[in-house]
Amino acid sequence: MSAARLRLAALVVALLLVAAPVVFGLVDGRTGVLVGLALSGAVAATGVCGYVVLRRVEERLRGLERGIARAQRPDRQPGRPGRPGQPGKQGKQGNQGRRGRGAARPQLPKGLVTQAHLKKERDQVAKRVQDITNLFDMVPIRAGIPPLGLWTASADLLVALVDRFVETRPATVVEGGSGVSTVVLALAAREHGIATRIVALEHDPDWADSTRRLLARHGVAEYAEVRVAPLGPTSLPDHHTPWYDESALADLSEVGLVLVDGPPEGTGPRARYPMVPLLRDRLARTCTIVVDDTSRPGDADVVDRWRPLLPDFEFETLRLDKGAAVLTRT
Template identity: 35%
Template sequence: MLSSTSFLFVLFILLLCGYTLHKVRLVHLLLHEVRDHALREPASLYRQLEALQGLYAELNLCRSLPATRGWAASPDLLLELARHAQAACPQVVLECSSGTSTLVLARCMQLNGSGMVYSLEHDPLYAQHTRRELERHGLSAWARVLDAPLQPQQFGAATWPWYAPDALRGALPQPAQVDLLVIDGPPQATRQLARYPAGPALFPLLADGAVVFLDDSDRPGEQRILALWKEEFPEFEHSSKPCEKGCALLTRRAGGHG
């Protein structure tokens, strides 16, 4: 018979072995995850380089675009936007947040020979930067960056910081019929589900057949937003594009206005 001290010692050894095995398994899984990430990263980078090269070729750009890493729209999303804009020839394009996508879409309008891009931008410094880039590329006639500070606004039973409604008043042609809506703002740090108000605030401005691009759609918050929109705006068909950070597409069915 084991003494109580010996029993506790054996129990301690067994628990220690179990804990050690658990840690070894976690390390093993982590190593596999690191290996898989290391294998995926070059492939992802190559895909973005391919998309960026394709973007320059399709738009026949003679000047460099701003950076497309970090917070900026990824090259594969920009290429999807360019291809859609060139095929659909939208006359009124509305953006939530300005930047490289503004230049790409303005260039598409220029190549199409018609259309206008309106970009809501809450950051005055970034708005000025985008305007300078538009001027540098000779695209100022094809896009307007609208100063739209974030203001507390009521949507449903909650309050969101959203683009000042005065920014759009008098800017869009009347009656407003937006053919393409690109949602890449506000930043998610401003509030949980920060981009949800784009639905109630901007979807009523969309023409039949209009398409909505939602960037960063792989994020849990954006997935929740899409679920809310699907419930509240059943007139839209949902699809997606395999972009780096996720890209959801919503298309308004003909006769979908309430």
């Protein structure tokens, strides 16, 4: 409403408020004046309170609009966007540079979904559809598989794994942890005629059975061995988290591809560390080690600790759904 109209409305209301006691007084004398005054007072008080509340609501809405506008600015886009109200890594640096250190960051209400979030979700879904399409183009998956990316490897990791498997045609493949990845490798071996030995170490006998059944359902039971290796102490002096029974490695040699995706993180700190120190002497001259879950700090730390053990390997980080590292010696 314009200021002139507001002033006019206020004038009309004031006149009505003054007129009420006069009119009531004419009708009922002194009592009427008192009733008119009470009525005018009540109306005036209600009007003032309503005005104050509306102003507060208006200010709050303006604040929200400003917050949303700031959150959707393009300088928040590069890098990894954060949760609502929290800029992504690069966005945070960019904002600091622009507004100066210590400047207040807009706080969006919890649970508010911004356009930027919806766009990110849409892009992630599109990427996953493409990963699954790629995977199904590379290996003939003709029976059901468990949902990818929960306890299993994600589709993008499987694509990266099969790519390297087909390219390097390793004599021996070793997996820490069995599951869909074992089936996918077995299917790729059959599809691409790769003469290879795939051995998946598995600490859980029930899970080993379930992976064997999955291999059979996909018609590739003879292409991979699920080897039960209970978790226990290792021969590594400074490592105290149990790992697969080392005797399970005894007959392995010329290992050209390793997938590190077990034991589960919950078994203890640096649960997957022993794979490299214990398998190092059995690796082939040309070798690729694929490590899942490196977006978890513990697994990224494990990869860092391997660097001095693998001086002739190249370390690469893949920005996959759960983070991955690929270590190669060519």
